[in-house]
Amino acid sequence: MKDAERIENSIKNLRQSTDAEMDERILKDAFEALEGAVGPQPAGSGGGIKSTIGVLAVAIVIVAGLVAFEMFRREGQQVQRRVGDKEAAVKAVNEPESILDKTPDVQEIMTEFESELKRAERMFGVGDANGLMTMLSEGQIYSKLIAANFLSKIGDMRAVELLEKLGSEWWPNRADNPFARAAEEIKGRFRQKETKLADGSKEKPGTTVGAGTKDGRRYIRGWLIDANDKPVRGEVRLGGSKVETTDKGAFTIAEPRDTEFGSVFGRAFNAEGDMGSFFIWERSDDINDVEIIVEPLASVSGFVEDRNGERVEDFELKISVYASNDVVYEGSIDDAPWRSRINADGSFDVNSVPTPVPLQLTVKKPGFKTPVKLQGLAAGRNLDLGRIILEPLEGFDEDSKWDCNLAGIVVDENNEPMAGARIGCIAAEERFDTETDANGLYEFKALPEGVQMTITAYFEGYGYNNFAYTCIEPNSVKDIRMFPPAYDWYDKPAPGLFVSKWLNSEPFGLEELKGKVVILHVGIDLSGYPRETKQLAYLQYLEQIKGILEKYKEEGTLTVIAIHKRLQQVGPKEDDVRQFVKEYDINFPFGIDEEMDVVKGLVSPPGRLRGEGAMYSLYEVRAEPAYYLIDKNGILRTSATQSNLEEWIEYLLGR
DSSP: OOHHHHHHHHHHHHHHOOOHHHHHHHHHHHHHHHHHHHOOOOTTOTTHHHHHHHHHHHHHHHHHHIIIIIHHHHOHHHHHHHHSSHHHHHHHHHOHHHHHTTOOOHHHHHHHHHHHHHHHHHHHHTTOHHHHHHHHHHSOHHHHHHHHHHHHHHTOGGGHHHHHHHHHHSSTTOTTOHHHHHHHHHHHHHHHHHHHTTTOOTTSTTSSSOTTSTTOOOEEEEEEEOTTSOBOOEEEEETTEEEEOOTTOEEEEEOOGGGGSSOEEEEEEETTSSEEEEEEEOTTSOOSSEEEEOEEOEEEEEEEEOTTSOBOOSOEEEEEEEEETTEEEOSOOSSOOOEEEEOTTSEEEEEEEOBSSOEEEEEEETTEEEEEEOTTOOTTSEEEEEEEEOOBOTTOOTTOOOOEEEEEEEEOTTSOBOTTOEEEEEETTEEEEEEOOTTSEEEEEEEOBSSEEEEEEEETTTEEEEEEEEBOSSEEEOOEEOOOTTGGGTTEEOOOOOEEEESSSOOOOGGGGTTSEEEEEEEEOOTTTTTTGGGOTHHHHHHHHHHHHHHTGGGOOEEEEEEEOOOOSSSOOHHHHHHHHHHTTOOSOEEEEOOGGGGTTTSSSGGGOOTTOHHHHHTTOOSSSEEEEEOTTSEEEEOOOTTTHHHHHHHHHTO
């Protein structure tokens, strides 16, 4: 009888069985058929990951029967956990026919299995051992099997204890227990690493550079290996750093500081440059005994047409890396290793593409864009994508004209030209940038006609001025006038303080500060604290403010008020802000912004109200955080910048 038929019959027999001993025989026969269908998997084989997928796909059918009968009938606690209470558990054990209604739909389980498999593949592709560990500990049995197989290839020792525990719970008497086998594979990999270093040679990573260096950074230590677990001499790049490995593939590289706020892209190649790998490094990853597998480089080919079936030749190609959850990694990938060639007939070739991180190819031209996931990209092989239809972005089509020239002058509130203002233009997903000249003039060429664009003007101290614009003729003119934030309050009494809570002082009003020059600091954002403290932009402002207060403390007429943005569900909590105030010894009043509605009558038009808070809205914060200077008479004089703040202070102090 064929192996597939034996497996199918095993499922049928399980449905009819009412005896635990019979179940044991049926399952044993099914597993023997499973082994016959797939065959043994050699330890350390280069195709380990792909070859085990077949095992799992067949095993899931066995698991469906096992979960429905074996665990319901023979594990009282397991039954109780699944059906919810003791009475139901007893009923399930005493009345096997009631379990038939709970038998999992094999097709449904297979669908879930495919979904979990893809999720695990993405985790494995970026080396997300933590995600696989979560799947192993919290997932369904088929999720556990999938995670076990991928973790065995990563070789993370943290998984061994849980794998051995699962092995003792599931099929403990089987010689080829999948969990126990995965644990042994990981321990085998670890023993290989210990063997590599047994002689104490200089090949041990981390002997030349370590965590004790002056900069205090962590250092990643590991090996470059091929798919057969053999050492490879080459180089590793990560976060702007590049190191060469030893002849035995060992390397030590500084962990990027960037990991304090996210993922960092990395790459590795052998010395000949014909084998490589992409990977995403996370701050949480284990820095010891890292193995990076390099494989033969892949290639991609295809051809591009428009919606009318006409070949397109004037397009660009871009390859992006997926980090996780189908999110494209937008960080720099250094100098791209691949080489692209676009031919006159619309066909293209991209060579020297590393694996296994999931990749996306984007075909684009102004007003058009088509992303294509490179599914099926395999080491050492070409992925032929065939025809790619270049799709227009919203508002564009094949007849769209890109021949508009836009020019104008940028002036301030006094109609004086603003030299050095940054002007940006966003049309669909295309962005154009320029700066005004000494006369405040700017110019863009080759913009789309008849399509709404976003124009952005920025000048220090004035913040951003955004508006929509549409070119209606080839030569268009648009002058821009910029006003500083809170301009309507200039030379008038400052509108007051609207604070939901003071963190380090009693409530007070601006009228109590008459006779003093006030630096009002609005729009502070501590998002990411304390995990991403070193990346907080506010630290630069805080350092400047503390320096100014120290410099002018003998004057006795200078004070600072700091207002954090309104706290919301996403972002820092009150305890985080309190901790920051205490940690950085902030001794000037520090408050949290009030709800925007309390200043509804003071802000005109109402559309200027901002969800960040009342003070944020009232003072029209455009660049976070913002400085506002109030003189000794309580009059709002200006919105200062970091560069001219001290000059204004000296002026208002009468120096």
